[in-house]
Amino acid sequence: MFSLAEENYLKAIYHLEHENQGEVSTNAIAERMDTKPSSVTDMVQKLAEKDLLSYKKYKGTLLTPSGRKIAANVIRKHRLWEVFLVEKLNFHWDEVHVIAEQLEHIQSDELIARLDKFLGSPDFDPHGDPIPDKHGNVKRTEKKLLSECEKNQRGVCVGVKESSGEFLQYLDKRKISIGTKIKVLGKEFFDGSMIIQVGSDQFFISQKIAENLYVQTN
Amino acid sequence: MFSLAEENYLKAIYHLEHENQGEVSTNAIAERMDTKPSSVTDMVQKLAEKDLLSYKKYKGTLLTPSGRKIAANVIRKHRLWEVFLVEKLNFHWDEVHVIAEQLEHIQSDELIARLDKFLGSPDFDPHGDPIPDKHGNVKRTEKKLLSECEKNQRGVCVGVKESSGEFLQYLDKRKISIGTKIKVLGKEFFDGSMIIQVGSDQFFISQKIAENLYVQTN
C-alpha cells in the first residue's frame, strides 16, 4: 500500500511530533532521516497530496489522523518484532533495532495479529517503549516520582521536582534528561536508595534524588 | 549488499536452472518474474557485470558460483521463514508463500542463524522442499519407488518405471507429473495400497501404481 520511503517518513514525523509538540520542521525531518532538506520537501508534498499529513510551505507539517494511524502501525510492527527477537531468539535488547527497522515494513495484517498472539500480546517492547494497539492507540500512563517505583519497573524521565543547579548538574553527569529511560534494578527499604539502569550504565542513587525525579511508568 | 530486484532475479534463475537443465532464456525469466523481456536483458547484463551470472547475448544465462550462493541463501531464508510461519504462528502451509517472499529479503546473518536454531535446524520447509544450508548446499537425495515409502514420508515425483499410455493417463487424471509433491498419509500392509496427498487432494492408490512411480524423498 505505502512504499518503504513513505512509511519511514511517516514514522519519523510521528516521533518528532511526540518529542517536540507542534509542527515538525523540514530540517528536523532531514536530520532524523539522514537525508537532505530538499528531499524532505519533495516527499512531504507527496504525502500531503495523499492526505497523510498537512503541510503549509515554510510552516512545517503535522500528521493527519490517517497518517498517524499508518505511522503507529509501523511502530507497532517494529516493537512487536523487537519483542520476538529478544524473547524468542535471545538477542540482546540493544542489538535488535536495525533488524526491526527492516521487519517493520513486512505487509501482512494476519502476520502481525498472529505474531502478537504468539508473543502473548505484549504492551511494551524490550526498551520499555509502549506498543500501539492495532488501531494505533498507545497506552498513556501517569507520571510519578521515581521513588514511588518498584524493583524492575521501567520509566521514562519526564521532569524534575526540584530544579537547583546542583541537581541538574548531577543529572547531566549521569546522562539523565527528559526522555531518558530508567529501570529500577534494586531498592533498599531502609533508606529508600536505589540501583538504577540508565542506558548501559548501572549506578546507585539516594532517596533524595529519587524523590525529585518524575518518571512516566509502564 | 544486493537489492531486492537483484535477489529476485537470482532466485528465479536458480529455480529455472533446476527445472530445465542448461541455460536459462530471457523469455523464461520474464515469464517467471511477470515482467518484460527487455527488462530482463537489462538486469541480466548488470548481474553479469557483477559476476553473479554468465551471459552471452541471445544465448541465455547461467549462475556463477557466487550468484548461485546468493540465490540459495535467499531460498534458505524463504524456507526457514515458512517453517516459522507454519510451526510457530500456525499458518496453513498454503498461506505462507506471499509473506515469505517478503521476509526472505531481510538482511542479517545473525537473525537467520538464530531463527534456524529456534526452529530446530529443519531440513525441509512445510511444502517438503529442502532448505539449503548456510553455505548454499542442498541435501540431494536418491530416488526410490513410491511403494518403498513409509507413512508420513514426502517425495517429489521424478519419473515412472512403466510408461504405458493407460498409466500416464491415470497420472494425468490425478494431476501427477514430474516435480509433483506427494505425501504418504497412510499405508496398508495387507495389500500395499496407500492414501496419498497431492496438492490439496487426498486419494487412494493401489500397490501397482506405487510400484511404478519414482520419487525423490526427503
Add this chain to the structure above:
DNA sequence: AAATATTTTTACCCTTGTCTAAAAATTAAG
C-alpha cells in the same frame, strides 16, 4: 528597520528498475 543568518523551497540532474516500440538475431517452415 535594515542587514545578516538560517531555513525552506525550487529547478535540475542522477540512479534504479521498469516499459514500449523498433531493430537485430536466431530458429522454424516451406
Add this chain to the structure above:
DNA sequence: CTTAATTTTTAGACAAGGGTAAAAATATTT
C-alpha cells in the same frame, strides 16, 4: 535455402527517491 515466425536486444522514456546549487522566505541581530 530462403522466407516467416519467434526471441532477444537496443534505444529511448518514465516514476520513485535522492542529491546540489541557487533562489526565496523567514528569523535574528544590531
